[in-house]
Amino acid sequence: MARPMGPVRLRRTNYVTLSIGAALCIFIIYFLTSPGGHSRSTTKHSSPIPKPSHKVRRDVQRFDLNKVTITNDPVGNKEKILILTPMARFYQEYWDNLVKLNYPHELITLGFILPKSKEGNAATTALQAQITKTQKGARPFRKVIIERQDFEPPLASQDESERHKLANQKDRRAAMSKARNSLLFTTLGPDTSWVLWLDADIVETPPTLIQDLASHNKDLIVPNCFQRYTDDSGKLAERAYDFNSWQDSNTAQELAATMGPEDLLLEGYEELPTYRTLMAYMELEDMNDVRAEVPLDGVGGTALLVKADVHRDGAMFPPFPFYHLIETEGFAKMARRLGWHATGLPNYKVYHYNE
Ligand code: GDP
Ligand code: MN
Numbered sequence: 001m002a003r004p005m006g007p008v009r010l011r012r013t014n015y016v017t018l019s020i021g022a023a024l025c026i027f028i029i030y031f032l033t034s035p036g037g038h039s040r041s042t043t044k045h046s047s048p049i050p051k052p053s054h055k056v057r058r059d060v061q062r063f064d065l066n067k068v069t070i071t072n073d074p075v076g077n078k079e080k081i082l083i084l085t086p087m088a089r090f091y092q093e094y095w096d097n098l099v100k101l102n103y104p105h106e107l108i109t110l111g112f113i114l115p116k117s118k119e120g121n122a123a124t125t126a127l128q129a130q131i132t133k134t135q136k137g138a139r140p141f142r143k144v145i146i147e148r149q150d151f152e153p154p155l156a157s158q159d160e161s162e163r164h165k166l167a168n169q170k171d172r173r174a175a176m177s178k179a180r181n182s183l184l185f186t187t188l189g190p191d192t193s194w195v196l197w198l199d200a201d202i203v204e205t206p207p208t209l210i211q212d213l214a215s216h217n218k219d220l221i222v223p224n225c226f227q228r229y230t231d232d233s234g235k236l237a238e239r240a241y242d243f244n245s246w247q248d249s250n251t252a253q254e255l256a257a258t259m260g261p262e263d264l265l266l267e268g269y270e271e272l273p274t275y276r277t278l279m280a281y282m283e284l285e286d287m288n289d290v291r292a293e294v295p296l297d298g299v300g301g302t303a304l305l306v307k308a309d310v311h312r313d314g315a316m317f318p319p320f321p322f323y324h325l326i327e328t329e330g331f332a333k334m335a336r337r338l339g340w341h342a343t344g345l346p347n348y349k350v351y352h353y354n355e
Helices: 010-034 038-046 090-100 118-136 166-187 210-215 250-257 279-284 306-314 326-337
Strands: 080-086 108-114 142-148 192-198 200-202 220-230 235-242 294-296 303-308 341-352
Touching: 038 250, 080 166, 080 294, 090 118, 090 200, 108 118, 118 142, 142 166, 166 326, 192 210, 192 279, 210 303, 220 279, 279 294, 279 341, 303 306, 303 341, 326 341
Parallel strands: 080 108, 080 192, 108 142, 220 341
Antiparallel strands: 192 303, 200 341, 220 235, 220 303, 294 341
């Protein structure tokens, strides 16, 4: 049984102990809370790190991602666009076309990544000269970011015949993926609404490219990438260039099922007959409707508009075989696994440089 608590008579010695204790407590509390205390004034001189003062406000930025709109009227809603370009070579025609885009430049951030090779150095110099000129002009971009790659490009030659050899694809496209990922993860902002991937050799697009693509309000949307050339009779003609935008086929799926985990199912090679439906050849069906949409399973990245939320969800460019796909085609697959869909515009064309 517990003893009931009642008034306890203190002995005289207890009063003395209590008073000493109270005095000590007051002293300790004063010592700990005094602003100009002895301990402070000594550490001030001995510590290289200044103590935070109440007067210094740290730089805090708050972003409510729900308020970053991604709509079919990006100009009206002042949506910020990030244009990302991996660049191995500089083409003046690319820059001239870029500057002609009539989306408000004050809403556009440009991001570039260039390899640290001789060609990459030359491209960087040429690019910087144009940036300086444009940023001093009447319509400067909101911000420009130039990055140099921190790894070696796998191919010594950037010539088209060398680039497109089947044996070179795995290493080349893995390197391309890493370049794209580095660029994306260092530039995507909390206020970015859209990411436009635009290759450095896209030399001709409608000036309304961004508005046109965004007006479809699709997660990933890709125009048809063509190439102009002079035919045998000397007449100006055009042909399909990018075969990475496609709809999957049963044949390709069956082929993939027989492959090892590290094998790639690439498009546009005789050695790998996939019988996928290529957007490159779809435009023949109906030439006039530039707004015609088709669902896609794989996308090319020569010009590709992506809702920034797709990337923010984690969709990137796999630098390894992902469902036997790599780079931009792997990206479409990864986005799909995250619940986002790819759309193609067979009759809306952009043009690739012709070497
Ligand atoms: P293709 O048109 O499919 O043959 O592909 P490209 O060789 O044109 O490459 C696509 C884009 O990536 C272009 O903008 C190139 O300038 C760029 N590029 C190619 N290789 C590299 C590389 O190693 N590093 C970087 N940073 N960019 C590259
Ligand atoms: Mn190219």
